[in-house]
Amino acid sequence: xxxxxxxxxxxxxxxxxxxxxxxxxxxxxxxxxxxxxxxxxxxxxxxxxxxxxxxxxxxxxxxxxxxxxxxxxxxxxxxxxxxxxxxxxxxxxxxxxxxxxxxxxxxxxxxxxxxxxxxxxxxxxxxxxxxxxxxxxxxxxxxxxxxxxxxxxxxxxxxxxxxxxxxxxxxxxxxxxxxxxxxxxxxxxxxxxxxxxxxxxxxxxxxxxxxxxxxxxxxxxxxxxxxxxxxxxxxxxxxxxxxxxxxxxxxxxxxxxxxxxxxxxxxxxxxxxxxxxxxxxxxxxxxxxxxxxxxxxxxxxxxxxxxxxxxxxxxxxxxxxxxxxxxxxxxxxxxxxxxxxxxxxxxxxxxxxx
Amino acid sequence: xxxxxxxxxxxxxxxxxxxxxxxxxxxxxxxxxxxxxxxxxxxxxxxxxxxxxxxxxxxxxxxxxxxxxxxxxxxxxxxxxxxxxxxxxxxxxxxxxxxxxxxxxxxxxxxxxxxxxxxxxxxxxxxxxxxxxxxxxxxxxxxxxxxxxxxxxxxxxxxxxxxxxxxxxxxxxxxxxxxxxxxxxxxxxxxxxxxxxxxxxxxxxxxxxxxxxxxxxxxxxxxxxxxxxxxxxxxxxxxxxxxxxxxxxxxxxxxxxxxxxxxxxxxxxxxxxxxxxxxxxxxxxxxxxxxxxxxxxxxxxxxxxxxxxxxxxxxxxxxxxxxxxxxxxxxxxxxxxxxxxxxxxxxxxxxxxxxxxxxxxxxxxxxxx
Numbered sequence: 037x038x039x040x041x042x043x044x045x046x047x048x049x050x051x052x053x054x055x056x057x058x059x060x061x062x063x064x065x066x067x068x069x070x071x072x073x074x075x076x077x078x079x080x081x082x083x084x085x086x087x088x089x090x091x092x093x094x095x096x097x098x099x100x101x102x103x104x105x106x107x108x109x110x111x112x113x114x115x116x117x118x119x120x121x122x123x124x125x126x127x128x129x130x131x132x133x134x135x136x137x138x139x140x141x142x143x144x145x146x147x148x149x150x151x152x153x154x155x156x157x158x159x160x161x162x163x164x165x166x167x168x169x170x171x172x173x174x175x176x177x178x179x180x181x182x183x184x185x186x187x188x189x190x191x192x193x194x195x196x197x198x199x200x201x202x203x204x205x206x207x208x209x210x211x212x213x214x215x216x217x218x219x220x221x222x223x224x225x226x227x228x229x230x231x232x233x234x235x236x237x238x239x240x241x242x243x244x245x246x247x248x249x250x251x252x253x254x255x256x257x258x259x260x261x262x263x264x265x266x267x268x269x270x271x272x273x274x275x276x277x278x279x280x281x282x283x284x285x286x287x288x289x290x291x292x293x294x295x296x297x298x299x300x301x302x303x304x305x306x307x308x309x310x311x312x313x314x315x316x317x318x319x320x321x322x323x324x325x326x327x328x329x330x331x332x333x334x335x336x337x338x339x340x341x342x343x344x345x346x347x348x349x350x351x352x353x354x355x356x357x358x359x360x361x362x363x364x365x366x367x368x369x370x371x372x373x374x375x376x377x378x379x380x381x382x383x384x385x386x387x388x389x390x
Numbered sequence: 391x392x393x394x395x396x397x398x399x400x401x402x403x404x405x406x407x408x409x410x411x412x413x414x415x416x417x418x419x420x421x422x423x424x425x426x427x428x429x430x431x432x433x434x435x436x437x438x439x440x441x442x443x444x445x446x447x448x449x450x451x452x453x454x455x456x457x458x459x460x461x462x463x464x465x466x467x468x469x470x471x472x473x474x475x476x477x478x479x480x481x482x483x484x485x486x487x488x489x490x491x492x493x494x495x496x497x498x499x500x501x502x503x504x505x506x507x508x509x510x511x512x513x514x515x516x517x518x519x520x521x522x523x524x525x526x527x528x529x530x531x532x533x534x535x536x537x538x539x540x541x542x543x544x545x546x547x548x549x550x551x552x553x554x555x556x557x558x559x560x561x562x563x564x565x566x567x568x569x570x571x572x573x574x575x576x577x578x579x580x581x582x583x584x585x586x587x588x589x590x591x592x593x594x595x596x597x598x599x600x601x602x603x604x605x606x607x608x609x610x611x612x613x614x615x616x617x618x619x620x621x622x623x624x625x626x627x628x629x630x631x632x633x634x635x636x637x638x639x640x641x642x643x644x645x646x647x648x649x650x651x652x653x654x655x656x657x658x659x660x661x662x663x664x665x666x667x668x669x670x671x672x673x674x675x676x677x678x679x680x681x682x683x684x685x686x687x688x689x690x691x692x693x694x695x696x697x698x699x700x701x702x703x704x705x706x707x708x709x710x711x712x713x714x715x716x717x718x719x720x721x722x723x724x725x726x727x728x729x730x731x732x733x734x735x736x737x738x739x740x741x742x743x744x745x746x747x748x749x750x751x752x753x754x755x756x757x758x759x
Binding site: 069245246247249250251252253254255256257260264265268269271 | 462465467490491494495498499501502503506507508509510511512520521524525554556567570
């Protein structure tokens with residue numbers, strides 16, 4: 037239709053309205069980006085198993101006192117009569133009611149692993165949450181304002197990232213004495229620049245988008261633009277990288293505990309359990325009290341990493357394997373019904389032919 | 391409720407907007423060690439025009455000629471390098487951020503890309519509540535009622551309040567963009583290519599909507615487009631831009647029927663004509679050669695001279711002023727030493743043989759020095 041010289045009103049067709057019921061539109065269901073991501077994640081079996089394991093681990097950590105009461109062995113109690121053989125060898129898994137055996141001091145390995153999960157998750161999740169908060173704010177400020185603020189903050193992050201974390205952490209902890217809070221803060225201090233740099237890069241590209249310009253045209257303040265307009269677009273990224281940062285931080289905590297600068301004995305932490313186990317050579321005959329804490333650490337790290345990968349695929353379809361939109365439950369049920377009726381119709385026709 | 395005390399009290403006869411010789415240069419950064427301004431993109435280089443209440447000014451020109459930059463200067467999204475912009479008689483180029491707030495209510499913008507101009511992570515209701523929460527003191531319920539009214543007014547279903555932008559079509563999204571611009575009842579809306587990202591059938595709906603709203607709310611538009619037929623349909627006046635300068639401005643019918651600047655003439659000859667009846671009166675197509683020169687180093691004199699079919703020696707030396715040419719109506723201004731006359735056929739300009747000075751006809755002697 038030409039608009040030339042058309043002083044007449046242009047006739048227009050009615051715009052497609054996805055809300056209209058009936059016809060091909062019946063199966064249209066509006067879903068939020070989060071619902072779509074969840075639907076995609078649910079189809080990722082590896083990620084779902086990992087998520088299940090993490091939820092299980094969290095429940096175990098939360099209900100640790102209850103669980104150890106059920107088992108009947110405290111984490112720090114030394115069972116010198118039932119937990120050690122007369123010659124001082126730890127009890128093997130499954131004997132005397134010790135499901136995963138005992139360690140060189142006659143303590144229940146399972147109870148200690150359960151309590152160690154508390155420490156690992158507390159430090160891993162806590163330090164990551166702290167890092168996420170600081171990284172988001174600093175990244176937003178640096179990316180949004182640019183100029184000298186960015187130069188200052190970006191350089192600062194680069195400097196922190198170039199530090200040998202372990203050496204510096206050792207120095208700080210050696211100076212102030214080991215404690216759980218200090219470990220958490222030190223780990224957060226060295227992991228926030230990863231989030232900060234990532235966020236900064238994302239903000240630099242987001243601030244040029246037209247919706248930011250639109251907000252500015254409305255007279256929105258800088259703070260409002262940063263936290264109302266830009267921040268929601270960073271959440272997916274933050275969730276993915278936080279999930280991948282948690283296992284790194286768990287391992288860092290274990291490393292510090294292993295080196296004797298994290299959680300102090302007798303409090304159980306996977307790191308100091310491994311450290312204690314490998315000091316003597318008792319583990320050559322009683323492998324279980326070295327292997328089981330290692331397995332717990334590896335499984336946890338693996339689960340978080342796999343979940344992070346799954347989340348990346350689900351939240352950012354551009355980088356993932358699947359950018360399909362999975363069917364809703366309603367659509368799945370309908371498809372199944374349709375298939376079944378088609379199959380029955382075919383069988384019916386076959387019978388009629390015969 | 392339209393404005394605030396700062397921007398009130400303007401009669402219809404006065405100019406709503408006066409733009410005087412505005413210049414916007416963007417520094418080109420470079421340098422091996424430190425960031426240094428190594429050059430300047432002269433995006434807008436001395437543009438003047440004015441707008442009356444209720445008028446629609448169509449701004450046309452090739453990509454990169456500075457249309458969108460001019461739009462962002464008028465809406466005060468970018469600061470000007472020099473020049474003056476007066477809105478309702480108040481200078482706006484020197485306002486601080488705080489002083490700018492009332493202006494933000496009165497001047498709004500509709501963006502080109504209906505996909506980029508809406509935040510993908512926010513619900514439509516929340517996007518449209520923004521204007522009220524940034525400026526107003528409306529209660530939550532009242533704001534929601536206003537937003538739903540607004541959605542109904544631009545042809546969206548108010549039940550879509552809780553949807554995300556991704557659940558709408560391009561046309562519907564542009565309606566959301568228009569609703570957002572309209573929310574605070576502005577006086578001036580700058581439409582930066584509002585329909586160029588849409589299908590032709592949807593374009594017509596959006597243009598009809600914009601025209602209806604103009605009548606209803608006494609809106610003044612600056613309408614930027616490169617689709618010349620769309621511009622002709624909506625505009626009262628046209629301004630043609632080339633490389634950061636206005637080359638011709640005037641009432642829409644006069645520009646379309648008797649354009650004087652060779653650039654506008656060639657631009658308008660490119661408009662496709664569908665009806666046979668129109669085709670017979672159509673002018674011969676003028677095809678320009680070459681690309682738009684770099685705005686970092688614009689040509690000397692008249693910026694169009696390297697591509698102009700009528701260029702003479704003087705065109706490379708002296709910049710023509712934007713003035714009323716002989717035989718034109720009032721308000722029709724052209725910046726050209728040798729304006730196109732009626733019935734004249736423009737020859738093809740070619741880069742290979744620039745006009746030699748000795749071949750210049752006597753006309754050039756009559757031109758101002």
